[in-house]
Amino acid sequence: MKFVIAPDSFKGSMTAKEAAVAIQVGLQKIYPDADYELVPMADGGEGTVQSLVDATDGDIITANVQNPLDETVTAFYGVLGDGQTAVIEMSAASGIQFVTEETKNPLITTTFGTGQLIKDALDRGLRRFIIGLGGSATNDGGAGIAEALGVRFLDENGQQIARGGAPLAQLVKLDMSHLDPRVAESEFLLASDVTNPLIGETGASAVFGPQKGATAVMVAELDAALTNYAKVIKTQIGVDLANTPGAGAAGGLGAGMLAFTQAKMQSGISLVVAATALVTKSANADVAFVGEGAIDFQTQYGKTPMGAAQAIKQASPDAKVIGLAGYVGDGIDALYDLGIDAVFSIVPGAVDLPTAMKAGEANLTRTAENIARLLNTK
Template identity: 50%
Template sequence: MRILIAPDKFKGSLSALKVAENIEKGILKVYPEAKIEKVPMADGGEGTVESLVDATGGKIIKTIAKDPLMRDIESFYGILGDAKTAVIEMAAASGLYLLNQEERNPMLTTTYGTGQLIKDALDKGCRKFIIGIGGSATNDGGIGMAMALGVKFYDKFNHEIEFGGKELIKIYSIDDTNIDERIKECEFIVACDVNNPLIGDKGASRVFGPQKGATKEMIEILDSGLKSYGILLEKKYNKKIIDIPGSGAAGGLGAGLLAFLNAKLKRGVEIVIETLQLEEKIKQSDIVISGEGKIDYQTVFGKTIAGVAKLCQKYNKPLIVIAGSVEDNQELYSMGINSIFSIIDKPMELDDALITAPELLIKTSERIFRLIKAVKA
């Protein structure tokens, strides 16, 4: 029996690789001769670096970068097993979680640290980039990122602007003559699971600004700034940016990546599936096991399991899903999932479930495959 184990992380408990390893232990108790392949998955958000590094035999790179308020922090990114592909979570340098509640102010926060991570990966020979842009603390349109890579922004008095979303409205001209030349040799793919345009009612500032600390007055300033900035970008680079779905992601970082790095925006789980060649692995499997910490209504909207299910359905492969908690959602069965199992086998507190997750995963996968063996017999 050829078994593919392709789970996401159990948030707050286990990495995707640890989930896969514990599922494997349960299977081997029943089918010790099974051919098992483990592919740690992610959806482009938190945990993507770790999953892709684990799945490809790559490495985590730790480096110093600026946080959203330009303070030095220890940050990280991944280099995949091919030694040429960098995986960056922008939140590792420019994320909301790096700030306490009182520090959150998108008028001041910058994506400069994200640009530093890109530059460090360039220095290490990477020429393909996968960048996840969820969880940002910023609303600067990616100008900080661009500054770190050599782009300069000037006001109408020919003075260089400072950092933060408040500076967008001041931008009068953009000088990219000193942008890192190595960027021309690179491919940038951005994991972006939101369709928000740069400005307007569904734009970066109005939709995401409040959670980053923006008041109503700030939102108006930020949206106006992104509008004038977007017009400048479209004119300079002769391409549509403002209305492109995803240009408003991460406070307009999507727009900056489109303009300065000629990036392509794609759904996160699709990028992971392509990078890990999951489709071919599913084709060669007899049965597929996936999972995540919580199965709920969000699962159908492009999360890891939805991506795996689509491929299993395409190749008529049985898919079993194991989760920490399961909310009733009949839509999941029409997606290509054959059955869903919770690892919780008795009433318990959440903290206890998180601590005992490895043991619960082993027991659950063993029970599943004992049933499969009995049916096959």
């Protein structure tokens, strides 16, 4: 019997690796001699670095960088087991967790620190990057990243503009003469399922600005600034990003990466599946487990359990794929025709959320053991 165990994290309760181990512990009580393939999963958002490092026996690297408010903090990124690929969650340096209700202000917040992480990885000889676009506190179009890598953003007087979203309204000229030459030697893959364009009613400012502290007046100011940013980029680089799907991800960071690097946008789960070699590891699987904190009708739309299940089925079409979650919502019937064969909640009864999260590993182990007992035909 071969089990493939490929869960995402159960946020607030377990990392993806901890969830995978908890499932294995339960299964081993019934199948002590089975083959186990543990492949922690993620979708490009929070937890992606840890999942990919765990799945590939990589390393976590820390570095002192500037947070969105230009304060020095310690952030992190991962180096995969291949020793060649850096995995960076932009939120690690430029995330919403660095601001409060009082300090969040997308007019001034910057992605400069994420660029510093990229530069640190370049200094270590890495030339392949997976960048997770999610959880940002910024709306600067990725200009901060580009500045950290050597691009100068100049006003009408040839002076460097300030960092943040609002100063992009003053941008007149791009000076790329000092862009780190190693950027051109590198491959950048952007992990995001966001398809919003850079500007307009569905753009970065209008859709995501309010959750970062933008008022209606600020949204209009930010959108005008990004419109000017896109105009300058189109005029001087020849890349039209205003309405490019995904350019609005992470406060327009998608646009900056597409403009100043040879970046390519891909779905987060697809990148993780490829980086972890999940399809290869799922060959000859009999039973597989996927999961995360909640499984419901939204799971079918590119969520981690769905992507993992389909990758497993690609390798082993006859494998039974079982979904485990703390919360099982409405609409899961749709999943049964898409790769997940059964879904189980791990919560034993009516309990409050803190209690359920604290007991997550024990609940996951118990549920896996009970499923194993059902599978065991001896």
